[in-house]
Amino acid sequence: MTLLKAEEIDKKFGGIHAVSHLNVSVNKGEIVGMIGPNGSGKTTFLNILSGIYRSDSGRVEFKNEDITKLPLHRIIEKGIARTFQNLRIFRNISVLENALIGRHHLIKNSLLNVYFNPSLAGRREKSAYLKAMEILGLVNLAKEKNELARNLPYGKQRLLEIARALMAEPDLLLLDEPTAGMNPTEAVALCEFLKKLKERGFALFVIEHNMKAIMSISDKIIVLNVGAKLKEGIPREIQRDKQVQEIYLGKEE
């Protein structure tokens, strides 16, 4: 079943054609990887999917619903959550609070509830807390729940950002270079974790520079070059492809 369908996405910044006529689809429970040299428009494309940028033309469909013009803060309600390439966790608050903010739109308390029906509000907070502990347990951060996020080692901060996105119970998770800055052991552990997420039914769309990582987890890989799709296929095909090798390693003279 197709979960996400991006059709003919086009984005220009001044004279630069960052993304041109890109078609991407992600199925339910699938990991789709996106690779490409620096500046090939991967992050721009992710920003369009998550609502940070508006595409100049084309449309994004999620669960057969047009979300192209949806305001940024409403994307997550539809079931798309994301992480950032340069880590955007909430540094000065605890790990637990970081996770709880991820659940913002699912905690249905109104201001009136908070003041005039505190027991209902408390029950909803409590269930959010239990969910947070479950998800923090999943990424091995349950013990550090009261630690300030900025005091965590880098690898764990990355996991926290993923945990925060998972708290929103998304159907599709957009990850922008999740292994960036990790050492090889951490990167392997993260890949294992991402596979586990896939088994749990999440669909993942991953941008990655770490070839070993992306080849090992993806069902399908899209190669981007100067904003346009160069190749799409299973990891094995992509690895053998002459054109892909050329853009990464240069032409043989």
Place this chain on the structure above:
Amino acid sequence: MEKNRKIIVFILVVALSFLLPSFVKNYYWLGIFNLILMYSILCLSLNLIFGFTNLLSVGHAAFYGIGAYTTAILLTRYHFPFLPSLLLSGLIALFIGFLLSITTSRVRGDYFTVITIVFGEIFRLIMQNWVKFSGGAVGIVGLPAPQLFSWRIISEKDFYFLGLVLFWFTYLTLSLLVKSKFGRAFIAIREDELAASTMGINVVMYKILSFSIGCFYAGLAGSYYAVYNTAIAPSSFTLDESCLMIIMVVLGGIGNLTATISGVIVMLVATEVFRPLYHYRLLLIGLIMVIVLVRYPYGILGIFNKIASMRKKYSYRKV
């Protein structure tokens, strides 16, 4: 266990605060307590706006003034009872805060600050020059003693209790707010606006909410000030006053309600203690502030945290 202990401590503190006038009979000190209560209400609400949501408002005194003028005009000209005047003062401040924040919430941080400064000055100038409405530079004098049902609030001690009720109301309602998903949304906006909005937080709406709610309490404090002082004038609602509130919030600890109160107490008590030094006291207070903030950037809250972490270390060593 931990939670129970906290509740017991809290109840004790509340009880003690109500018993305080039985120990302190001195009107001078009671007057200072009243000031502490009033500034606590102002600074708690400013901390919501500035400390939690990172909207540096340098116009808080204007909303405090709006509350004061509302009560003064309602009591002297329309002979309103006190309770509805108090509520209206809060609500009108909230409404004007709402209008101001609708226009400013899309503006980036420093520009927002400039707009609030300008707003505060405009408010003060209007009150100073619209003589027919606000009494001009003289202001409004001769406010009657407020009456709540059969309780006539007239002595220093009566005002202490009125201030105390308003203070605990502010403290409790704001504590509930900042511990709810709303408070977390404010903090998320402070920490990272882009990440906050990708997590489903409507940044513009929450900024408006935080600012308007903060203004509501400032209006209440203004109403209290008007009846306590029995006279108001535009010179009480200046830029200096807004700056003083920011200093108290920063000195106490940004983003922490309890710490704010300690900031207020330290500032006001220091002002009194150093009063014999006349103008030099400002110099001295400034010096103390610089030292505290250089050493502990998180204000008095930082000092407490340091002590707590030292105690933790000590108890580890014992084990």
